Amino acid sequence: MNMGVNVNDLPDSFTQSSPAEQRQVIRTKTIGRTEGDFQTSEYKNTAKKISQELQNKSENMADEAKNAILDKASEMRHLRYEVIEDADIVQISVINSGDGTIIRKLPPDKIVNFIRKVREKNSERKRKIDIQA
Numbered sequence: 001m002n003m004g005v006n007v008n009d010l011p012d013s014f015t016q017s018s019p020a021e022q023r024q025v026i027r028t029k030t031i032g033r034t035e036g037d038f039q040t041s042e043y044k045n046t047a048k049k050i051s052q053e054l055q056n057k058s059e060n061m062a063d064e065a066k067n068a069i070l071d072k073a074s075e076m077r078h079l080r081y082e083v084i085e086d087a088d089i090v091q092i093s094v095i096n097s098g099d100g101t102i103i104r105k106l107p108p109d110k111i112v113n114f115i116r117k118v119r120e121k122n123s124e125r126k127r128k129i130d131i132q133a
Contacts, residue, residue, distance in 0.1 A: 075097060076097055077096060077097055078094075079092055079094060080092070081093075087116045089112060091105055
């Protein structure tokens, strides 16, 4: 790459311009372009490619992190479903996979027992109504 300035490249008005303008012309001819003369489409395309690559990498990293979290969570806990017929309800237990302890029940045992009692009372009332009828 030739970094020098050829005399033929200088404009005719070069000798009549100020020293600052002369330095700008020399700098421009040496570099090969002026400010704002860059090929913006080339730079935009490069920036777009870099941005797309970064986005793809971040999406891949996010997917890998999500999968790692789900794998770890599934190793630590699991669910057990139990149908309680006399309460006519399904109870879900969250169980620690490591030692088998129950972490939580949904709905809690208190609610299940309450529903059982309400159903028992309703069935007793129905029996009394059927006997009286």
